Amino acid sequence: MKKFENWEIFEDIATIKITKTIKEQLEIYFEFLNSENEKYNLTTITNLDEVYRKHFFDSLTFCSKLELNNQKLCDLGTGAGFPGVVIKIFFPDVEVHLVESNNKKISFLNQLISKLNLKEIYTHSQRAEIFAISKKEQFDIVISRAVSELNILLELGAQLLKINGYFVCLKGPKIDWELQNLNNQNYKLGLELRDRQNLDDKIIGVRVNLFYQKLRKTPEIYPRQYAQIKKKPLGK
Template sequence: MNFLLKLLENYEISLNESSYNKLNNFIELIINYPVNLTAIKEFELAAKYLVLDSIYPFLKYTNLKNDTNFLDIGTGGGIPGIPLSIIFPFINFTLLDSIEKKIKAVNFFSNELKLKNINTVNERVEIFSKQNISTYDYATAKAVSRSDILLEYAAPLLKIGGFLFLYKGPTYISDEKKYLEKAIKKIYFEIIEEFHYNVFEKERYFIILKKIGETPSSFPRKIGMALKKPLGGI
């Protein structure tokens, strides 16, 4: 049995043949891509930590609607945006990254996999936000920045009632949550759920936040300010 198929079955994930084949092919593409996009170069590790780690919490903890708009902030080599676009083919995905070579790679993967529900953008999130206020129903980011900083990036882009999904590691409760709790009061979000789970030996948190009010007009701030003076403090 193929490793990816067995892996998904172990996590009680059942996909149609087309989705499964595309995920399998994506792994081969990203680990063999000539530009270094990930430190993971072994198929089995990529299946675990690039694919399973991306899709598992969405399949287990969310109920996304079709014909909606989903933004992946800082997509890198297409993680988690490409795996998510494969398992949710009726959602429109925008994969955003400020680094041109990464967007070129994502375009290559998307074309090779014949994904019709992906749009890519090579731009800073602060600039992209000004042109796309209240555009998205969902947003996520994986391995990009601290929770309160990601919240600031996503806030102007999400519609009221939209959701932000954050993937976080084992130190979320002890190191990051306090910053996030300060930030949500300033830009009108609430924490809906915090799920704790494991992907093999890796401890994970999956946080779901909902936008409950208009983002103040002072956002997005100038480039770099979210990092320099984060909403949650230093």
Template sequence: MNKERFLQLLEEKGITLTPLQINQFDTYFRLLVEWNEKMNLTAITDEEGVYLKHFYDSITASFYFDLTKEQSLCDVGAGAGFPSIPLKICFPHLKVSIVDSLNKRITFLQTLVNALELKDVSLYHDRAETFGRIPELRESFDLVTARAVARLSVLSELCMPLVKEGGHFVPMKAASVKEEMVSAKKAIQTLGGKVEEVHSFQLPLEESERNIIVIKKTKPTPKKYPRKPGTPNKMPLE
């Protein structure tokens, strides 16, 4: 996807980028490629691939969940900043918190945030299991998202404790989620969530499958979750 097509497809979804925002995406791409030579941030480094599979793919969350109003967003395991930084560029009013367990990635993200001159972005070097137990952050976010490979039952335990009551958890999944949805049903309920919608679509051009799940937090998460680091992965709530 070249930049012109990227901008055109966003326009079709009602997102018109200013020259500043377009420049921010340019800078993001340049820094991603530069830093990727020093550390493994992504396997995708060609411009067309980055604009489609990272930038556009991240922004698809806003096609199915309203980000036009002020709200706090927490991105769990953001890696190189996906989906939160592309969303922040498009919706500058978002208050973004990013948590990642690898300090090198946090260093990259701090450099990126400074270069893009983004405001209201907080970076945390932590594991999701311990981050979700910090009293002032637990159940404090309007929206928690993750664009991750972990199974939905595992992701739910890492993310749901951070969502405030009445807020939403919006995981972004690439592969078919039907089986995952069945096995994660108990976990989502146990953690205080209720599935509102599942949106399945194809990325333009390459037509690979994408799924965005909208889960509402209807009641508080029991205090024992998330469990100790590593436990959700080894023994998913299923």
């Protein structure tokens, strides 16, 4: 079986040392993702190099901007484990919570975690807005990749963050349109945009990572019921 060789792309993200364990775990991840993909409808990307670049590498691009060390992290709408499981593989000291409302994907994740022998990583089969109410201010970092538009996503997850914690939004080329729709209403959630990371990789394309810091408590009215959020998102 062909194996991934271009490990230098990961080392370029930050000071990440690629260990034998990391390589072995990513190989298991790739093989299990492909073998179970049709059953769980996990991804349209199945080519070896593309999975490593467009899923594994893309899950870590934010790491050069934010230190990961012994924090408690929540991945909202994790799907097949991107970025949460990838973060756990590279940063085993981080406690990771994976939130996903699709029970089939939760089943896949539970099997994957067992195969990878990962510790302190937990799955939650819940909608994000319900999970946020039950776990207020319990996380140092909330992260989400390709889930909802910004004016919906921030409301779903802000309540989870501790004061001074970071909400990391891994976004694509339409981010300026999303920011315009948000219309600076993140302040209602106690969030302030601290940094923006622009990337243009020849393989994964345009990526924009936003880093919101929670400076004040999120009002108790947030998150609203999902139907209300969809009907009238922040900024509209």
